[in-house]
Amino acid sequence: MTTTVDWSELQPELIESIAHKLKIHKDYIGFRSVCSNWRKSTSKTPKHLPCQLPWLMFPQQNQQSHLRLFFSLSEDKIYRISLPEASFFRRRCGSSHGWLVYLEETPAVFVINPLTRVKHHLPPLCSFPNVVNFSVYDVGREYTLKTVEGDVYTCSLKEMRDSFIKKVVFSSSPSDKDLDYYALAIVNQTGDLAYCKKGDSVWKFIDDAQAYCEDVVFHKGYLPNVSFIHTPLQVGGDMQYLVSLGDELLLVTRYLELGFDVEQHQLDIFYKTTEFRVFKLVLNDDVMWESVYELDDWALFVGENSSVAIRASDFEGCKGNQIYFTDDYSEWNYDGANGDHDLGVYDLEDGSVAALPCYTRKFYNGRRWPPPIWITPSLH
Secondary structure, X not given: OOOOOOHHHOOHHHHHHHHOOOOOHHHHHHHHOOOHHHHHOOOOOOOOOOOOOOEEEOOXXXXXXXXEEEEEOOXXXXXXXXXXXXXXXXXXXXXXXXXXXXXXXOOOEEEEOOOOOOEEEEOOHXXXXXXXXXXXXXXXXXXXXXXXXXXXXXXXXXXXXHHOEEEEEEOOOOOOOOOOOEEEEEEOOOOOEEEEEOOOOOOEEOOOOOOOOOOOOOOOOOOOOOOOOOOOHHHOOOEEEEEEEOOEEXXXXXXXXXXXXXXXXXXXXEEEEEEEEEEEEEEOOOEEEEEEOOOOOEEEEEOOOOOEEEEHHHOOOOOOOEEEEOOOOHHHXXXXXXXXXXXEEEEOOOOOEEOOOOOOHHHHOOOOOOOOEEEOOOOO
């Protein structure tokens, strides 16, 4: 005689124990979907899940659509998510810990998790220390700003939205109730670094920077102190990224090649990535950057996102010793660039650049803005 087991009646402690052994978001969501008892016994915002393989967020299909497309490398699948907050008239300036950062044409700055739909506001643009006045009545010059030298100039709402902030990264998820997260923002024109923490109403500058800040990363856990590390000229590269990989801090340099194409009496300027080089920080008597020629099982994801290192063997659809990159060359992106989006996969072993199979010319034809971005899916 066969005994039927009612799996929905498992003890909550056992259900929770099983759930904690799941490491992939899709598996965890499916587990909670089995029945109401399993759903009640598990958290809808789990913290035990490791950093997931990033999704690629595609450009907006059209200005009217609220649907945004996200491609999962591990599943080789496109998800369509309703995200009206990511409208064409807002500018994205980064993704970090599964959250997207957006600027409005008003001074508002907000972050949103596309999976949970939770939204938080950061201090507004008019609260930056170098903004000395904001008036909606001064049409076309709503912002008044002051340079380090004391010179005063004005910016419109659109100019501030499109070009003031280069990138925002977080120390932890903005929804983490156990930590008071920090947000760091790189100011685009000056390279200044500004910060705010949970509950702040204004941004503050970090005064120790002595040169243009190219990238920022939270390394070795949740530390509110900031170190500025200068890179020697011999490191080179057109763009630079910082990546935290375990106890090591990596510097990834990206080399671009500019090209020109004249078609029907119109000059088209384009660029493409030709090479990456990787260095690791060595702290002895002096700061040194030591060349890295092999990433082993690690894959790096760089671009407008907060840079991420992923152990490739933990996920399908990802290979170690490769750098997955998206287009974040700001000189062109902020001006509505001509040319194709510069994204792909760089193989550190043979120096080859391959296209992402999910993002062909046929697919993105006519979809230019905003450029694709990596985002690590998160449920909290």
